[in-house]
Amino acid sequence: MAEVAIAGLPQSGKTLFFRAVLELRPTLTAADARFELPVEEGLEIIKKEPFKLPVPVRNYLVCAGCALCQKSCPFGAIYEEDLWIDLLECEGCGLCVHLCPNKALQLANMQVAELIEAREGERKFFKAQLFPGARGTPQLVKAIREQARKEAPYLLDLPSYHGKFLLYALDGTDLVVLFLTPEEQAFPLLKRVSYLAPRARLLVVLSRMGTNQTVEEALKKEISSRGIEVLGELPLMSEEELKGAFQETAQKFLALANL
Amino acid sequence: MIIGLLSLRGGVGRSVLSRALAQKFSAPVYELEVGLPKLWPAEEKEKEVVWGRLSRFKREKCDLCGDCVKQCQFGALSLEGETIKHRGPFCHGCGLCKEICPKKAIELKEYQVGEIVYGTTDGIELFAGRLLRRTPLEGTVIKKLKERFPLPSRAILKAPCGLHGEALSGLKEAEALILVTQPWDRLTEEIKLFGELTQGLGLGGMVIVNQVREEVSVASWCTAYGLFYAGEIPYLPGFQGDLLKAWPEGEAFWDRVRQHLEGGK
Ligand code: SF4
Ligand code: SF4
Ligand code: SF4
Ligand code: SF4
Numbered sequence: 001m002a003e004v005a006i007a008g009l010p011q012s013g014k015t016l017f018f019r020a021v022l023e024l025r026p027t028l029t030a031a032d033a034r035f036e037l038p039v040e041e042g043l044e045i046i047k048k049e050p051f052k053l054p055v056p057v058r059n060y061l062v063c064a065g066c067a068l069c070q071k072s073c074p075f076g077a078i079y080e081e082d083l084w085i086d087l088l089e090c091e092g093c094g095l096c097v098h099l100c101p102n103k104a105l106q107l108a109n110m111q112v113a114e115l116i117e118a119r120e121g122e123r124k125f126f127k128a129q130l131f132p133g134a135r136g137t138p139q140l141v142k143a144i145r146e147q148a149r150k151e152a153p154y155l156l157d158l159p160s161y162h163g164k165f166l167l168y169a170l171d172g173t174d175l176v177v178l179f180l181t182p183e184e185q186a187f188p189l190l191k192r193v194s195y196l197a198p199r200a201r202l203l204v205v206l207s208r209m210g211t212n213q214t215v216e217e218a219l220k221k222e223i224s225s226r227g228i229e230v231l232g233e234l235p236l237m238s239e240e241e242l243k244g245a246f247q248e249t250a251q252k253f254l255a256l257a258n259l
Numbered sequence: 260m261i262i263g264l265l266s267l268r269g270g271v272g273r274s275v276l277s278r279a280l281a282q283k284f285s286a287p288v289y290e291l292e293v294g295l296p297k298l299w300p301a302e303e304k305e306k307e308v309v310w311g312r313l314s315r316f317k318r319e320k321c322d323l324c325g326d327c328v329k330q331c332q333f334g335a336l337s338l339e340g341e342t343i344k345h346r347g348p349f350c351h352g353c354g355l356c357k358e359i360c361p362k363k364a365i366e367l368k369e370y371q372v373g374e375i376v377y378g379t380t381d382g383i384e385l386f387a388g389r390l391l392r393r394t395p396l397e398g399t400v401i402k403k404l405k406e407r408f409p410l411p412s413r414a415i416l417k418a419p420c421g422l423h424g425e426a427l428s429g430l431k432e433a434e435a436l437i438l439v440t441q442p443w444d445r446l447t448e449e450i451k452l453f454g455e456l457t458q459g460l461g462l463g464g465m466v467i468v469n470q471v472r473e474e475v476s477v478a479s480w481c482t483a484y485g486l487f488y489a490g491e492i493p494y495l496p497g498f499q500g501d502l503l504k505a506w507p508e509g510e511a512f513w514d515r516v517r518q519h520l521e522g523g524k
Contacts, residue, residue, distance in 0.1 A: 010270025010420070036267060036422045037448050054332060074312070074353045075398060088428045089398065093332050093353035112424075132455045135424025138395075160269025161421045162294035164395035167348050185295050192295070192392045196348065 001175045001201070001257045002152040003145065007193060008179025009186060010160040012207040013234070013242045017179070018157040020246040024254060027122045029154035033141045033169060035113060035130035043118040043125055051128060051143060052109035053136050054092040056085055063104035069096035088135060112136040115143055124151045137161070138168040145169075153259055162189065170197040175257055177231065179205045182212040186219050194226065203231040203256065205249065207242075210235045231256070260284075260520055261414050263433030267449050269420040271441045272469040272492075274298055277417045278383055279502040280437075283513050284520075286413035287384035291429040293373060293400045294419060300378025300385040309388070309403045311372035311396045312352035316345055320364035327356035327365065333395075348393055373400035377408055381501070401429045422452060427460075435463045435520060437489075441470045447480050454484025463487065465519060470494045489516050 008014045022030055039045060056069075063083075070078040073096055077089035087110070097105040112134035118125040126148045128140050141158075148154040158169050170176060176197050180186040194202060204223055209216055223230060232249040234242065253259075262280065266273050274297045277288045290298040314335075321343060328336045328343065335349035336356065357365040372394040377386050386408045388400040410432055418426045430436070438453045440446060450466060457464030464486045468475055471491040481488035490512050498505045503513075 010268065036452060037445055040445075074351075076402065088424055088431075091332075091351055091353065091398075093351060093355055094330065095353050095355045095358065098330075098355055098358055130423055132452060133422070133424055133427055133459055135428065137421070137423050137425050159421060161419055161426070162292075163390075163397050163419055163425055164294070165425065166294065167395055171349075183297075184299075185297055189295055195392045 001259065003149065003154065003156070003173045004175045004177070004257060004259070005156045005158055005170060005173045005197075006177045006179070007158045007166070007170065008160070008205075009181050009183060009189065012179035012181050012205070013239075013246065014177075014179040014205075015157055016239065016242050017177070017205065017246045017250065018155065020243065020250040021155060021253060022123070024250055025259060028259060029124045029126070029148055029151040030120070031126040031144050031148040031154055031156040033137075033144065033156060034159050035128045035137060035140055038129060039116060039118060039127055043120050043127070045116055045118045047117040049115045050111045051113040051115045051136070051140060052111050053139060054094065054107040055087055055090060055110045056092075056094070056096055056105045057108040058083070058085070059104050059106070062102050064102050066101065069100055069105060072096065072099050113140055115140075115147065117147065124148075126154075137165045141165060142168045162192070166192070167196055170200070173197050173200045175201045175203065177203050177205060177253065179207055180219065181206075181208040182215040182219060184215065186215070187222060190222065190226070190228075202228050203253065204228055205231050206233040208236045209233055260412075261410060261416065261432050261434050262286075262520065263416045263418060263430035263436045264439060265418045265422060265426065265430075265436060265453075266420055266439045267422050267452075268440070268443075271439050273417055273420070273439050275500070275502050276437075276439050276467065276469070277415045278380075278500075280415050280516075281383045282503055283517060284413055284415070286415055287386060287411065288415045288417055289404065289410070290385065290387035290417050291401050291404075292417060292419040293388040293390045293397055296387050296389050298380070298385055298417065299387050300376060301380040303376050303378040305377045307375050307407060308371050309373040309375055309400050310369045311394060311399045312354065312367040313347070313350045313370050313372075313394065314345065314352060314354065314356055314365050315368045316343060317364050317366065318342065320362045321360075322362055324361065326359050326361070330355055330359055348395065351395055370394070372396045373403070375400065375404045375407060397425075398428065405432075422456060427456075433462065435465065436460075437465045437467060438486075439467050439469055442468060442472070442475050446475065446477060450477060450480050450486065451484055454481075454486050458485055465489050465516070467492065467516075487519050489519065
């Protein structure tokens with residue numbers, strides 16, 4: 001299994017599990033898809049590279065102000081009043097660039113993050129640091145995975161952000177460890193992950209069990225009807241207890257994933 | 260006052276806080292976490308399908324020149340043997356491929372990409388959106404939600420988890436931002452980042468620390484980064500749902516939040 005991702009609902013202990021697996025395999029490549037905070041202490045940075053997104057830039061000397069770009073932007077990213085391009089809305093599709101009759105627009109690359117290659121003991125660790133408030137998490141997770149793939153197998157820890165980012169995080173993965181808790185959201189997430197990573201082997205860890213019996217029963221039924229393996233089932237516990245419990249789950253996972 | 264509610268990490272209490280704030284301010288909640296909405300009205304009053312455009316190929320017209328594959332910015336197209344492979348979930352429906360195809364082999368079609376709903380849960384008004392799994396058009400669903408149910412002068416916008424541009428993009432109308440967090444080892448770094456963000460956006464920022472077991476002293480950190488520290492909400496074992504009921508001692512806290520948000524206006 002070359003590309004392994006850990007996804008799931010919040011408060012399920014998935015990052016503790018990630019750490020538990022890494023402790024057992026000091027050479028396994030790791031990647032982290034949380035981009036906001038600076039790199040944690042303990043990681044030795046080897047390389048930093050600028051990461052850029054395509055954004056349209058207008059040359060006002062040739063722009064005729066015809067507003068065709070504004071009218072045709074599929075994402076409503078260009079303001080009617082002053083034709084200003086809102087980079088928080090722009091998806092960088094390039095349609096406006098193509099349509100502008102005066103060739104006044106061009107796609108340029110704007111740096112939004114730094115891609116980081118780091119070392120943790122013998123292990124390679126891939127991360128990124130996003131500029132405060134910048135967009136680009138889908139493209140960043142894709143870029144990080146491309147780097148980590150060169151040092152595969154790798155283990156990727158994902159945040160509990162399930163926007164379109166998830167699509168780029170799971171596409172083409174070989175194995176997904178999905179952490180679920182007895183909440184209504186577990187059902188749509190299970191379906192979505194199976195859909196987005198159709199050829200991946202799926203292993204479920206049920207966490208915070210014993211807190212909502214009706215949902216738990218329905219969830220287990222759903223999991224078994226889909227023929228999905230349950231890697232572990234854990235009651236609601238403290239962080240310390242979880243760390244202990246994950247020792248065993250991590251061992252079992254490593255054997256199953258052949259890592 | 261339109262309030263944007265954010266958190267860096269998931270599961271720290273955005274849903275619970277948004278409900279409590281809605282009660283305190285008699286304002287509706289807009290659930291913008293459309294990828295996996297947590298808040299959904301128990302009683303649905305209105306519901307609508309969200310349509311979005313996605314590209315579709317007429318294979319018989321395509322001569323496999325590959326222009327569209329090269330131009331698509333989202334990697335939704337690839338040339339595989341004798342056919343163009345269209346990877347549905349990646350298509351943003353921008354229509355660039357349609358514009359450049361010399362053979363007019365591509366059209367844009369309307370598909371169902373999500374749904375939006377209005378309803379109530381325990382008397383709280385809730386507007387929520389949900390993205391269907393086969394598309395990346397999160398922004399389309401959020402826009403449609405605000406278009407169909409325009410924001411009143413008071414509203415709580417609940418953003419998806421994260422302090423990145425994707426999470427912030429639905430908060431344009433916000434006049435103040437609240438960061439909800441819990442004690443953890445990177446709390447001060449989180450506050451610093453939130454301070455930078457609010458300053459960059461020119462908005463007032465407030466910090467609420469939830470599920471506190473032992474007092475955290477971050478008030479001076481907040482002040483240093485231009486943020487208002489509303490205080491902490493204690494850890495309430497076994498708590499689910501209604502924060503106002505579960506924490507009757509919180510009156511002073513809520514007064515502080517209200518005063519700060521409304522005092523400035
Ligand atoms: S389409 Fe081109 S010329 Fe027209 S307003 Fe846009 S940038 Fe200017
Ligand atoms: S690149 Fe695409 S999304 Fe961005 S402004 Fe141009 S048309 Fe709109
Ligand atoms: S519509 Fe846009 S995103 Fe979809 S395939 Fe065409 S170029 Fe790519
Ligand atoms: S640009 Fe048109 S003709 Fe060329 S490969 Fe794409 S669909 Fe086919």
